[in-house]
Amino acid sequence: MGQVISGTWALMLGMMLLMVGNGVQGSLLGIRGEIEGFSTVEMSFVMSAYFLGFLGGSRVAPEMIRRVGHVRVFAALGSFISAALIVFPWLADPWVWMFCRAVIGFCFCGVYVTAESWLNNAATNEDRGKVLSFYMYAQVTGIIIAQGLLVAADPSGFVLFVIPSILVSLSFAPILLSISPTPAFESTKGMKLRELFNVSPLGITGMFVLGGVFSAQFGMSAVYGTQAGLSIVEISIFIAMFYVGSVVTQYPIGWFSDRMDRRIVILTVSVLATLGAAIGFLWTGSFYALLVAAFIVGGATNPLYSLFIAHTNDFLSREDMAAASAGLLFVNGLGAVLGPLTIGWLMTSLGTSAYFLYLGALTAIISLYALYRMTKRAALPSDETGSFAPVLPTSSSVAMEAAQEYAQYSIEEEAETQNAS
Numbered sequence: 287m288g289q290v291i292s293g294t295w296a297l298m299l300g301m302m303l304l305m306v307g308n309g310v311q312g313s314l315l316g317i318r319g320e321i322e323g324f325s326t327v328e329m330s331f332v333m334s335a336y337f338l339g340f341l342g343g344s345r346v347a348p349e350m351i352r353r354v355g356h357v358r359v360f361a362a363l364g365s366f367i368s369a370a371l372i373v374f375p376w377l378a379d380p381w382v383w384m385f386c387r388a389v390i391g392f393c394f395c396g397v398y399v400t401a402e403s404w405l406n407n408a409a410t411n412e413d414r415g416k417v418l419s420f421y422m423y424a425q426v427t428g429i430i431i432a433q434g435l436l437v438a439a440d441p442s443g444f445v446l447f448v449i450p451s452i453l454v455s456l457s458f459a460p461i462l463l464s465i466s467p468t469p470a471f472e473s474t475k476g477m478k479l480r481e482l483f484n485v486s487p488l489g490i491t492g493m494f495v496l497g498g499v500f501s502a503q504f505g506m507s508a509v510y511g512t513q514a515g516l517s518i519v520e521i522s523i524f525i526a527m528f529y530v531g532s533v534v535t536q537y538p539i540g541w542f543s544d545r546m547d548r549r550i551v552i553l554t555v556s557v558l559a560t561l562g563a564a565i566g567f568l569w570t571g572s573f574y575a576l577l578v579a580a581f582i583v584g585g586a587t588n589p590l591y592s593l594f595i596a597h598t599n600d601f602l603s604r605e606d607m608a609a610a611s612a613g614l615l616f617v618n619g620l621g622a623v624l625g626p627l628t629i630g631w632l633m634t635s636l637g638t639s640a641y642f643l644y645l646g647a648l649t650a651i652i653s654l655y656a657l658y659r660m661t662k663r664a665a666l667p668s669d670e671t672g673s674f675a676p677v678l679p680t681s682s683s684v685a686m687e688a689a690q691e692y693a694q695y696s697i698e699e700e701a702e703t704q705n706a707s
Contacts, residue, residue, distance in 0.1 A: 298424040300461035301401055305428025305680070307450035307457070308394060310435050311371055312336070313525055314450075315383065316508025317441045317518060318374070326509065328380040330630020333505035334623050335384040337497075339391025341619035344612075347396035351403070357462065360400040363393035364458050371451040375444045398681060401461060406688045415675050418688060422536070422676040426529045429680075433522040441518060482598075482613040488549065488659040489598030492652055493614050496594065497621025498628065499559075499587050499648050500679040502641065503528045505626045507580075510641040513633065520573055527577050531585025532678075539589040540674035547665035548597045549656050552590065556653035559586035563646030570639045583645055590652070591618075591679045600666055611687045618679065 312333075319329045351359050370386040370393075405421060432450075439445035483490050507528065511521035543551045562582025569575035595614065602610055632640035677685050 296460040296463070297401065297405055298420060300457040300459070301405075301421065302424040302428040302431075303453045303457035303460075304394075304397065304401075305425050306432045306435070307367070307371070307454040308390075308680075309429040309432025310446065310450040310453075311374070311390070312504060313433060313436055313508040313521070314441060314446050315374065315387075316506070316510075317436070317512055317521065318378075319383075319509065320512040321442050322378045324380055326513065326633050327630045329509045330506065330626040332380060332383045332387055333501070333509070333626040335387035336391035336505060337501055337619060337622035337626070339388035339393075340395045341391075341616070341623060342388075343392040343395025343399075344615055344619060346392070347399045350396065351400060356400045356403060359396055360462070361458065363396040363400075364454060366390075367393045367397070368451045368455050371447055371454070375447045398685075402681065402685045402688070404461070406685075415673065418675045418677060418685065421681075421685065422678055423533070425678050425680055426533050429529050430526045433526040436522040437519050479613050479617065482610055485601050485610070486598040488552070488656060489594050489601075490614065490617055491655055492552065492590065492594045492597075494617040494621040495648050495652050496587065496590055496679070497618040497623075498625035499645060500591070500618075501622040501625035502629055502645055503584060503587070504680070505622075506629045506641065509630075510633070510638060513638040514570060514576075516573065516576075524573075524576055524580055527580035528584030529588070531581040531583070532588035534581075535585035536589050536592075536676050540592065540676065543593055543596060543674045547660075548593060548600070549660050549665065552593050552597065553653055553656040553660070555586045555590055555593070556649045556656060559583050559590075559649035560646050560653060562586060563642045563649060566642035567639050567646060570642070579642060583649075587649065588678060589676070592674055592677050595677060596674050622679075 315332060316329065319332065324332070347359070347363075367390055370389050373386050374383060402421075405417060435449060436446070438449065479490065503525075507525045508521055511524055516524060539551060539555060559582065562579050562585075565575055565582070566579030569579075598610060598614060629641060629644050632644055636643070675688070
């Protein structure tokens with residue numbers, strides 16, 4: 287692990303700074319929107335715009351990189367992010383915020399694709415799993431630090447918008463000054479969604495539903511906090527608990543998933559997430575209950591992303607894995623776009639507690655569908671499945687493909703070991 291860190295620390299530092307900047311603006315807007323008098327529905331459209339832009343970036347960014355190169359795309363998109371962050375406090379209008387959020391989502395997707403391409407190029411088959419783990423820790427650490435910065439200044443002023451702009455600009459330095467020669471980039475033709483569904487109905491359905499769950503955490507948690515009457519300090523701690531939970535549970539869940547039917551793990555984890563959401567729904571007035579709920583929901587749902595990737599990979603050939611990643615990312619992004627819009631409507635119609643009602647309903651759907659799929663197909667032997675690789679929903683298709691490469695390598699390595707013995 288030390289060798290992996292020494293070879294990628296500068297790139298990881300840059301990505302962590304990017305995640306701090308992204309995490310601050312996402313949470314801050316939920317607080318600032320309340321100050322500006324935006325309605326819950328208006329804020330749901332603002333938050334949804336980020337995921338719409340990210341979804342568009344997943345389609346356009348690879349072509350941009352192929353045409354003009356990694357460095358130019360990275361620098362250009364990063365500059366757009368820094369500029370857009372300053373517009374929010376300057377022009378406090380829902381339509382302007384929607385446009386800026388879409389631009390930021392598009393640009394962050396392109397930035398992630400570029401940086402993850404360098405990261406994947408620097409990794410070998412043997413250490414790719416460790417690199418992905420290190421990358422996940424850098425991402426989560428950045429998001430958690432971002433929540434602490436919410437209390438650094440008055441959210442009604444300019445300072446908290448300037449901070450992420452500066453951090454995003456600073457993140458370029460360690461990345462651009464440390465990268466090796468630009469890796470080759472090839473656009474992969476995606477697999478049709480119907481074909482992907484036939485290969486893994488649970489994988490593609492779960493990724494779609496999970497998109498709505500993740501966008502609730504990353505996009506609407508601050509909006510919920512303001513509506514629930516939490517202070518800024520309480521909101522920052524509440525949001526951080528979603529990601530603290532994911533750090534704690536990622537590896538135990540991955541360990542179990544490599545040694546038993548992944549569908550049982552998916553079912554168990556989804557049920558836990560539903561129970562966590564029930565705690566938040568039933569005890570909305572207790573701040574400590576909300577922290578427990580956020581910890582359980584985040585600790586259960588964030589690893590589900592990697593579980594669905596691993597489960598889908600178990601039924602794919604090596605040649606189809608890259609094509610499948612585009613489809614998985616698309617359906618997850620589509621669910622993420624619809625998530626904030628649904629939550630905004632529910633919270634307006636049913637009240638603030640509908641936030642956790644929504645989370646519980648989606649995780650219950652995953653649980654029931656996983657149980658149903660267990661009756662339709664026999665489980666694969668654990669020695670015929672790939673290894674679990676941690677990937678967060680904030681990552682691009684490149685990180686997903688890296689996880690798929692690691693899964694395939696682990697299968698081949700296991701086969702070679704058995705043949706040798």
